[in-house]
Amino acid sequence: MARNPFTPTFGVSPPLLVGRSDLLEDFVGALEDGPGAPGRMTLYTGARGTGKTVMLNEVEDLARQQGWRVISETATEGLVNRLVREHLPALLSEIDPDGVKSKVTGVNAPMGLGGATWETSEAHEVSPALRTQLTAACDLLAANGAGLLLTLDEIHHQVVPELREVATVLQHLVREEREIAFVGAGLPSAVSAVLNDDVLTFLRRADRHSLGPVAFP
Numbered sequence: 001m002a003r004n005p006f007t008p009t010f011g012v013s014p015p016l017l018v019g020r021s022d023l024l025e026d027f028v029g030a031l032e033d034g035p036g037a038p039g040r041m042t043l044y045t046g047a048r049g050t051g052k053t054v055m056l057n058e059v060e061d062l063a064r065q066q067g068w069r070v071i072s073e074t075a076t077e078g079l080v081n082r083l084v085r086e087h088l089p090a091l092l093s094e095i096d097p098d099g100v101k102s103k104v105t106g107v108n109a110p111m112g113l114g115g116a117t118w119e120t121s122e123a124h125e126v127s128p129a130l131r132t133q134l135t136a137a138c139d140l141l142a143a144n145g146a147g148l149l150l151t152l153d154e155i156h157h158q159v160v161p162e163l164r165e166v167a168t169v170l171q172h173l174v175r176e177e178r179e180i181a182f183v184g185a186g187l188p189s190a191v192s193a194v195l196n197d198d199v200l201t202f203l204r205r206a207d208r209h210s211l212g213p214v215a216f217p
């Protein structure tokens with residue numbers, strides 16, 4: 001195995017990204033292919049230092065180049081709160097400055113969704129704000145031919161309850177053919193532990209790519 005000439009710098013993108021062009025093409029292809037493209041739900045696994053965070057940075061840049069908006073997060077405690085209190089309100093106020101859509105579909109569940117909270121078939125409670133805000137963002141972006149990419153680094157079983165919420169909402173959005181993409185990354189053992197959760201079966205259908213060590217020519 002070739003020696004890595006770079007000192008690990010905690011996810012700082014290298015000047016030249018080695019050996020990942022096929023994976024990145026898969027991702028861009030999935031954005032172009034439209035809702036339902038399998039690559040719109042992608043998981044990168046790999047040992048420490050194999051370049052997972054760098055891949056997330058890269059897919060985020062590629063999505064932005066396609067006009068997509070990006071929410072970049074880490075799977076740590078408080079994830080759902082950060083999404084519904086910080087990222088999504090900020091994004092919505094930017095893409096919907098008059099609040100036309102987000103007012104209707106803001107923190108309260110819209111009509112027909114069963115009031116303040118609802119349960120999935122797995123009897124799991126989901127923040128209504130998460131679904132309504134994500135739905136509003138996807139729809140506003142779709143009106144301009146774009147969509148929303150959510151990336152989650154450091155996926156870990158310690159945050160399974162919050163990942164359940166996120167995955168449940170993603171599942172709804174995908175089923176509704178909305179313009180959403182999700183890319184997660186984590187250590188192989190951590191991702192396996194998460195995928196073993198009964199409620200997270202949806203994520204098992206994501207395109208899973210194991211990142212080997214970077215093959216320097």
Ligand SMILES: Nc1ncnc2c1ncn2[C@@H]1O[C@H](COP(=O)(O)OP(=O)(O)OP(=O)(O)O)[C@@H](O)[C@H]1O
Nearest residue numbers: 008009010011014017018048049050051052053054
């Ligand atoms: N494709 C690549 N080509 C060249 N250098 C790379 C590539 N991918 C990652 N690197 C370099 O390798 C180092 C580690 O990358 P990164 O931090 O993304 O790994 P990681 O898998 O996220 O690690 P951790 O599990 O510790 O979070 C960084 O210095 C990065 O610049």
Ligand SMILES: [Mg+2]
Nearest residue numbers: 011052053054
């Ligand atoms: Mg990393």
